[in-house]
Amino acid sequence: MTPTPMIELSHVSRLFDNAVAVDDISLQINSGELCVIVGTSGCGKSTTLRLLNKLISCSSGNIRIDGEDIAGLDAKLLRRRMGYAIQNTGLFPHWSVERNIGVVPTLLGWSPEKIKARVHELLELLSLPYAEFAHKFPSQLSGGQAQRVGVARALAGDPDILLMDEPFGALDPITRDSLQNELLRIQSQINKTIVFVTHDIDEALKLATRIVVMDKGRIVQHDTPANLLDRPVNEFVQSLLGQNERGLKRASLEPVKTHMQALSGDLPEHSVNVDDTLRQAMSLMYWHRTDILCVRDAENHAVGLLPMRALLDSPTA
Ligand SMILES: Nc1ncnc2c1ncn2[C@@H]1O[C@H](COP(=O)(O)OP(=O)(O)O)[C@@H](O)[C@H]1O
Ligand SMILES: [Mg+2]
Incomplete structure (x- = not known):
């Protein structure tokens, strides 16, 4: 039996001032997958992500989330069902970590006790002890800690889907590596459907169950990390993988x-x-x-x- 896809894009395009940002993409992402969209700057990755939570609308085509066409859904309600974590975290600077994480649960009408318990649970999940971090403000956090809080906030309302747009892009390599490992550990515990955008092919190979390679608004290849390395469909994918490093990247998957x-x-x-x-x-x-x-x-x-x-x-x- 083929699983019902959690996310399904069918011939989706998006124009900005007559320029095509996303060009006729069709894609299925199954429940529990960690799908990584990778490609060079300007290829349409962030636009694709924003189409999923209706921050922008499709010019043509349609998107189904858990079987439902999102065209007919209220954007605000849809967004509460999906976590969204971005590069510069977007934390409210004058709010404590606890209040920042509690944004969506508050909107969902949870009781203060339930919100507090959830914040506690998420901070522990992200290796930020509650007593130490709940009452800090964003300016008192390191880049890596702020990014963890951003991820905790995205998970707060217990959404089925987590959208992440270059969430670790601004971090130093060591912090980035440890957050990638954290994400893999967390995913093995919570098993969400994650769509993760990056321009870093090594990050994609490390995290993804399947990788979507985009170029100029189109999907060039959608495959597992191993298949991508073994059978890149064209020179663009080959060059993205780095010809000379291919063997070592493949050996990292084994x-x-x-x-x-x-x-x-x-x-x-x-x-x-x-x-x-x-x-x-x-x-x-x-x-x-x-x-x-x-x-x-x-x-x-x-x-x-x-x-x-x-x-x-x-x-x-
Ligand atoms: N709000 C916008 N208005 C006009 N053009 C946009 C807008 N958002 C994105 N674009 C254009 O769409 C293309 C794809 O952008 P984007 O999805 O942000 O790329 P990526 O995230 O892969 O770097 C780019 O050419 C970008 O300039
Ligand atoms: Mg982007």
């Missing part, structure tokens, strides 16, 4: 686990974690000038061997 061999003989001197990627294993081999690693689990027990040769084998699972 876990050590599916390539390791059974233990035998002496344990190699250097180790890799079973949940690391082949890219990390290759880096360790190069660094230690060795062609074999011991694979260890989270408790540091040896669970297998990874000879360099095994990197070239097809995955075993």
Whole structure:
């Protein structure tokens, strides 16, 4: 049985002053997916996202959310069913973190006790202890903390859908990396349908269940990260992926686990974690000038061997 898509765009276009920003796109996103829209600046990513929550309207075509055509839905009510997190967070500067996160629940008419409990839960989910952060103001937060609050606010009304427009774009690489990991962890717990926009292909490859590549308002390819790397449909997608880096990006999608061999003989001197990627294993081999690693689990027990040769084998699972 094919699942009913949570989000379905059918021949959607949007013009601005006769210029086409989004050009006849059709797309289905299933419930629980983390769909990443990637492409160069000006290709229509943000416009696509804004069409979904009716911040702007379609010039033609239609959009269904959970089976319902949004043309007939009230924009404000629709927006309360979808979280929206953007690059510069859009937090109200004179409101505390708690009040900022409570915006949508307040609009939804929740009781003060229920709102407080929800804020508490979300701050903990985003690794911001309530006692420390609830009463701070946005100016008292670091960039990464403010972005976490922005994500908490987007999740506050418990929407089925979360729209994220370059939410980590302004952060330094280390903070960005940790927020990406947080998002993956949170998604494994809450299982929303997420549409995430970025111009960073590495961010897309790391986060996405499926990636939508856009160019000049059109969808060029819609595929899993692995398929995109294995079978880019044209030169544009190839160049976006970076010709010389393709092998390493592909190796980052492959876990050590599916390539390791059974233990035998002496344990190699250097180790890799079973949940690391082949890219990390290759880096360790190069660094230690060795062609074999011991694979260890989270408790540091040896669970297998990874000879360099095994990197070239097809995955075993
Ligand atoms: N409100 C607007 N008015 C006029 N043109 C716009 C508006 N929003 C976007 N555009 C144009 O539409 C195109 C796509 O923009 P956008 O969706 O913001 O791109 P991206 O998010 O991929 O960088 C660009 O050429 C942009 O200038
Ligand atoms: Mg944009």
